[in-house]
Amino acid sequence: MVLYIEARIRADLDELWARTQEPSQHQRWDVRFTEIDHLPRAEGEPQRFRYATRVLPFLRVAGTGTSAGEKERPDGTRTSALRFSSHPLSLLAEGSGYWRYVPDGDGVRFLTGYDYRPRWGAFGALADRVLFRPLMGWATAWSFDRLRLWLELGITPERARWNWIRELLLRTLMITAACTGFGYGRLLRLTGPLAPLFFYATPLLALVSLSLAVLAPPLPGTPAARRCRRTPSVSVRAPRVPRTLENPR
Template structure:
């Protein structure tokens, strides 16, 4: 698959399954979707659903998908596979497919996904996907997986996790802006009085340290971060057979 994300979540397998298979819960933690709604189901056929993403206050891009799961497997793992498509002309994703795999691991579960899609808009779409959209999708998936982990492990709701992330990003941005522009630096030096002249020589070093701390220190424990997820698939990773049995939605 084109994108691979893996997170280890210390939670019961049934709890993780419920938070990922229930559309109402899924849409709360997954940054990629604003709405996930099941469509009328035909007995004996895979579950159909509608997904939507609000790109701008006045622009929502929607599509449909089909999914099927294997809740009981001989090796104790679980699998869910899906195919999706969007007819919206502004959707870069024309169609695609992927899977979730749940692998029990000691006191937790390795929750992993692999997925890929076909971009539209010809050569321009392929270039935009490679340079911008695909890295963004990978980051959003990993960030969402860590937000789910915080919900199950620490009880941090997805809404609270988003606020934590926004607050931390804002603080880091203010620190970088302060360091790069020297905003308020003269006031600080005035407070130092007779030591201001000596401190002035150290200011470039101190400002550089501030920038490094703002950019590279690890996120707080209750703040979701994509960097906590594995992004490189193991050599033996492959899509489940159930994915090949699904047809693209119409």
């Protein structure tokens, strides 16, 4: 199943292009990568690159790829495409994808479609379907919204990450309180004569707390994957650029 993510970003097309094509900018907002570096290339050749992701403090998974872009198209859109391969320790073996930049009024529809082949036979295919592919889809959408916050509101990727962590901790505390009744016992002791009323209200308070933690929309400054479209509104055909790239070595 091809992964598709789309975000509408109110930003200048050239600025969006720069934030996504420059490796030092790209690695700041895209949670899927820790490092991205362009490799030397001759004039007229596709751009080769090296990337790495720190999975654990002591484990770094790297890979290489080839990319090409069409900055000027007759319809005013832009396209960037790539092919990539990963380290043998990675579940992801090789794949290809594209980014499209479609001007839309006062903003840009920034969308991606990509697919890859998992390793490790039947086990790898199952792990990919159950865990890895949904995680990759979430990470891509979350990163796209993080980029949107940077361009639209000036919230840096680093600040957006801390906003997300703080909100996640708050929601976790609310869920813990709702499930364990933490703090309600003390509330009953403090209310004295009104304790019976609060005793019967405790389940309602827990339900409200749980509902807010799970269902409340993310704060405006917090990146959220749910803000991105996960299926195309119309049939989308992959651009021809990926087919012109050589397989990465």
